Amino acid sequence: MFKRAINQELMRNNNKAQILRCVKAKQVVSKRELAEELGLSTTTVSTFIRELEQENLIQNSGTARSTGGRRSLLYQLNPDYCYTLGLDLQVDRIVGVILDFKGDIRAEKEIPFREQDEWKVVPLLKSFITDLLTEHEIPWPKLGGIGIGVPGVLSNEAESIDFAPNLGWKNVDLPAMLALDKPVYLENEANAGALGEVVFGLGQNVAHLAYISVGMGIGCGLIIDHKLFAGHLRNAGEFGHMTVEPEGFPCRCGNKGCWEVYASNSAALRMYTERTNNDRITFLEFLHRCHENDPHATEVLQTVTTYLGLGIASVINGLNPEMVIIGGEITNVKSLIFNSLLREIKERTLEKSFAGVRLEFSQLGNKAAALGMGTIVLEKIVNALP
Numbered sequence: 001m002f003k004r005a006i007n008q009e010l011m012r013n014n015n016k017a018q019i020l021r022c023v024k025a026k027q028v029v030s031k032r033e034l035a036e037e038l039g040l041s042t043t044t045v046s047t048f049i050r051e052l053e054q055e056n057l058i059q060n061s062g063t064a065r066s067t068g069g070r071r072s073l074l075y076q077l078n079p080d081y082c083y084t085l086g087l088d089l090q091v092d093r094i095v096g097v098i099l100d101f102k103g104d105i106r107a108e109k110e111i112p113f114r115e116q117d118e119w120k121v122v123p124l125l126k127s128f129i130t131d132l133l134t135e136h137e138i139p140w141p142k143l144g145g146i147g148i149g150v151p152g153v154l155s156n157e158a159e160s161i162d163f164a165p166n167l168g169w170k171n172v173d174l175p176a177m178l179a180l181d182k183p184v185y186l187e188n189e190a191n192a193g194a195l196g197e198v199v200f201g202l203g204q205n206v207a208h209l210a211y212i213s214v215g216m217g218i219g220c221g222l223i224i225d226h227k228l229f230a231g232h233l234r235n236a237g238e239f240g241h242m243t244v245e246p247e248g249f250p251c252r253c254g255n256k257g258c259w260e261v262y263a264s265n266s267a268a269l270r271m272y273t274e275r276t277n278n279d280r281i282t283f284l285e286f287l288h289r290c291h292e293n294d295p296h297a298t299e300v301l302q303t304v305t306t307y308l309g310l311g312i313a314s315v316i317n318g319l320n321p322e323m324v325i326i327g328g329e330i331t332n333v334k335s336l337i338f339n340s341l342l343r344e345i346k347e348r349t350l351e352k353s354f355a356g357v358r359l360e361f362s363q364l365g366n367k368a369a370a371l372g373m374g375t376i377v378l379e380k381i382v383n384a385l386p
């Protein structure tokens, strides 16, 4: 008897959770559609819809004409139930977005920083969070959680940062240092970027996606069968450290000749400095010079494009993705590199894999990872309900 009562309670919660998730997935939906989709009676659906409305989780969103000319009420998630904050901690800037409960973008903000010392960056991150909420008049209690994309390797439970070579961080317990009374989730920035592309960008409905995040290093977020692939120790996608020059320059990971030492933004700047002795130029200035046909910059961009292409070719040969999306500031010179990059990739990939892949440049600016993090937090909140 007792066991049966527990089972009934479980089933009840399960039905309610299913309805909530279905409203989220469909964005706008009628009771009848919910009943058909979930195989529930309309009475059951009506009961739970009423409860979800009372809990402020969903709301009415107009009517639609259904068969027989009758109008049926439509439902959606209540966008103001709570908000999530998605942050991308890059090596020289913080990018943040606020998503509402429906997953729409409510606000975005970006600030640069110079000193990468964790004791300097963390307070900055903390004031960035409070400023962003204040500027958009979102009260602290309405914040459901914070997600932070980081350029590095996380602990097995993704609770802290083990190693972020391009920030110079080792064993940094970021959530503890932030000391906020909100859940803080971490994810590798390339993984977050891949999710951002799937939800907001070019990767929608793509089952097998490789998102190549080109920054001061190179990260790769992999979506396999519509799911983020993390690997045995959450360390998958570190293609930036595959060797492309056996006797090449040393890498911050301890190896030498890694892909990111030849194809990242820092690689371009190193090569440019070798040719011009100019070591003060930023990557954006370098890209600007490429657009102005500066001969040194153009030559360096060609070399970097060759390395970028040969690495992407290996990713394609190994994973047979449906789409490869390149993210990062390098997207600013898409028109200058697209053809040579595609040629490089074609020459080095298996014919069948090349024919089946689409090469794209991210259209999310530098927001892919922040959007992905906001989405991760939203998923966690919805999965913990009702």
Ligand SMILES: [Zn+2]
Pocket (backbone or CB within 6 Å): 240, 241, 242, 251, 252, 253, 254, 255, 258
């Ligand atoms: Zn390396």
